Amino acid sequence: MDRTLYDRLEYDAMKTEWHTWMKETVKALRHADTYRFKTWTELERLSKNIPAMRWLVNKLDGYHINPSPEPPTMAAIFILTCYCPDNRVLGYVVDTLMHCYRTSDGKGMLMCARIHSAVNRNEEYPHLNGLYNIMMGFFLKEFSRFLDSGWDGGSFMIESDFREAERYLPDFKVSGFREMVQARMTTNMTGEELAKRCHMSNTAFRAHFKEAFGTTVADWLREQKKKKILENILHTDLPISRISERNGFRNESTFSEYCRRNFNASPTKLREKHRNDRKLK
Template sequence: MMNDDLFEILEDATLGTEWQEWMKEAERASVLVNLRRPETWAVLRQPAKNIAAMRWLTGKLRRLRPSLSPKAPSECALYILAAHCRDNTVTGYVTDTFVNSYRTQHRAGTLFCMEVVGRMTLHDEYPHLNALYNLMMGLALKEWRRLLEGDEDYPCFLTEADFRRVERSLPDFRYGGFKEMVRIMTGNRPVGTLTAGELAARCHQSETVFRERFKEEFGQPVAEWLRERRKEDILAMLSDTAIPLSDVSERNGFHSLSTLSDYCQRNFGKSPSLLRKDTAG
């Protein structure tokens, strides 16, 4: 059963109006909906065909519930009901509810809206939702890039687990997985300035969980992997004679050329200048 008072509020609003019986029908259908079983959503097709009633309902919902809470079953059922309606005004409510959840960084609401639209457009039965699906795809990719790039001004509000859920909801979204995420995060900057804690934070994981997952996926501790990558980065930069040694030092987290030189002697047995000569030759 629906356990919040939204239907009571809506039914009270229909008293003495032409929507009274229709609202009861919509509630009876909504009670049969299992939010985790999309095949049960079909019971909402019939009440969704009443365009005038649906416009009245979504007008009320805009004021009562401008954003969606997946913890409220009636809100979710009514959102699915609105998604079934092929009227542009009603579809506008479906779109605006998603956009409001996204703009306020409401994770659960954003993900639920994506799941509803993704499931309903899976077999091209609801073409009126295609534009919203495309919008969701674009925003999902935008947030994925933010997560990978570690955007400090506009950080991603979704987690790695969230993107796995998005991939299940939006068939055209491809989540690359933990390994690809780590490699992309470390691919655009020398890892000498990175720590396991920073990578864990970008993945929205605790450092303990991140270290365990990293060892499971890569077969070695994160610190060891970072050390190896640091060596590769330094050798690659030394092979490029256009990069001054001072830049090699700074970009790899060394405080001075002498510190870089000490590192190279310990790890490669040669000074940076000799390594550059060898690799460039």
């Protein structure tokens, strides 16, 4: 596949003044390792031939190939085009990113972000600032979908994708584990349900939870339920029956027993005492 595309470019360049340049470029593309920045030096030099670069992106557009930069062939071409400051060539770069987003190609989007961060690590290529802004918009939009959807897959990206993107986009910050847990917890869920909503296996979630919170998932959920119930009793006007129902109790007598066991008083007595205490202040 790699050889076919590169050979096709070399063949088409034979009919033009860019034959020698294309031959050198293909050699540099084949030599480039997308995970070894030092192998990109020759691509950076060759990208400065703007007329040749315009010819190249016109050819690529004419081939109607999938431009996702995830395969090594297209990643090397994406690196080459990122280095070129010409607006027409930049259009190919932006189109590649947008194609990845339209086709839900998360790996391609991450490769775009990684290559951009390496090429413009010292901000010497200001023509890429617009690309950065577009990437930020896409990742923020998907992260919002990811958070809003919980475990049901509203985004085509998963938590590890956003963690990786955070390394490449300085302005993109993913909420920490504690914040994610607190955002997805509901009063009556089990530890397994919470792990699922955090897109983690139950085993990995329990281990990570213990490290982050210093307690077990079950104990923490029990404490959160107690806090929520006490908040409802003391600081809302909700009927006791409604608070009981909201928190998964079958009847008010069971709920009253829960409150006596955990708060040393019935819910009605707790509310009355709190209101009396406020009047005395």
